[in-house]
Amino acid sequence: MIDVVVVHGAWHSAGHFAALAAELAARGHRTLAVDLPGHGTRARFPASYLARDVESLRTERSPLADLTLDEVAQDVVATLRRFPKPPVLVAHSMGGAVISRVAELAPESIARLVYVAAFIPTRGPAGAYLALPEAKSALGDGLYLGDAAALGAVRIDPRSTESGYQKELHDAYFSDLDTPQFQALAATLTPDQPLSFLATPTGATAERWGGVPRTYLRTTRDRALPIALQDVMLRDADALGGTTTVRTLAAGHSVFAARPGEVADVVVRT
Numbered sequence: 001m002i003d004v005v006v007v008h009g010a011w012h013s014a015g016h017f018a019a020l021a022a023e024l025a026a027r028g029h030r031t032l033a034v035d036l037p038g039h040g041t042r043a044r045f046p047a048s049y050l051a052r053d054v055e056s057l058r059t060e061r062s063p064l065a066d067l068t069l070d071e072v073a074q075d076v077v078a079t080l081r082r083f084p085k086p087p088v089l090v091a092h093s094m095g096g097a098v099i100s101r102v103a104e105l106a107p108e109s110i111a112r113l114v115y116v117a118a119f120i121p122t123r124g125p126a127g128a129y130l131a132l133p134e135a136k137s138a139l140g141d142g143l144y145l146g147d148a149a150a151l152g153a154v155r156i157d158p159r160s161t162e163s164g165y166q167k168e169l170h171d172a173y174f175s176d177l178d179t180p181q182f183q184a185l186a187a188t189l190t191p192d193q194p195l196s197f198l199a200t201p202t203g204a205t206a207e208r209w210g211g212v213p214r215t216y217l218r219t220t221r222d223r224a225l226p227i228a229l230q231d232v233m234l235r236d237a238d239a240l241g242g243t244t245t246v247r248t249l250a251a252g253h254s255v256f257a258a259r260p261g262e263v264a265d266v267v268v269r270t
Contacts, residue, residue, distance in 0.1 A: 004029055005076075006020065008034075009091070009095045010094040011039070011192075013041070018033075020257075021033055022260070024267065039190050044064055045063070061150070067194045069196045069200040072197070080110065086108070087111060088112045092116045094126065094197050094198075097197050110212050114214070115214065117251075117253050117255055118216075120216060120234065120236075123240075124201055125198060130229075138223065139171055140172035145157055152195055153193055158187065169182075170186070175252035176221070176258035181257065181258075205241070206242070213245075216246050217266050218231070218247070218248040219251045249262060
């Protein structure tokens with residue numbers, strides 16, 4: 001039996017990983033999916049989002065604007081240190097920036113890092129990778145509201161009824177899920193992702209982050225984090241230090257929900 005801690009990505013929450021947690025439990029492993037500060041049961045919402053004031057939603061500063069990557073990483077470190085022995089630390093998407101910072105802060109608290117279609121930013125902040133040519137094929141640009149720098153967050157509107165909005169959200173992030181599955185997950189997204197996750201370098205070093213064993217699950221049909229961009233990050237990671245064990249699935253970005261059994265196999269067999 002191993003202990004597994006799962007960190008969600010932008011706008012998501014622990015609840016989105018119920019299927020993966022169930023698969024890991026069925027294999028005899030203890031699993032804790034966490035809500036990062038500002039997400040899930042710890043969410044903080046713009047007043048305009050709750051009031052459905054769509055115009056103000058484009059300009060109201062985020063209640064998460066001052067939340068830093070270090071604060072979030074320290075929150076995860078505190079969770080890891082409650083375990084009697086270091087757990088496997090799994091992250092999806094933007095959660096990869098968080099666990100990379102966690103591994104630099106407390107490498108002794110982690111048995112292995114597992115990146116699932118995740119950012120693995122070592123040559124600068126996650127946002128710098130989104131400016132690369134390999135990111136240009138990503139979908140989702142039409143989802144973002146307002147000026148992220150002014151808001152202090154990358155904001156989406158999961159409750160939007162604008163023509164085409166839900167389709168773009170589905171196509172970009174949940175392409176492997178049918179409409180009812182997509183709607184169930186989309187309904188529980190939070191609107192704000194703190195900009196600090198994108199703008200702050202993880203500070204990863206070969207000595208600390210690079211000393212933790214790591215696995216990366218590539219998703220070749222990913223329309224939010226294109227496979228070419230995943231591969232750039234993997235090359236940078238291995239150039240910094242250590243060697244990444246790589247696994248690949250012909251799947252989209254929400255592979256944790258679409259194919260949880262196969263993701264569980266990657267987590268426990270590497």
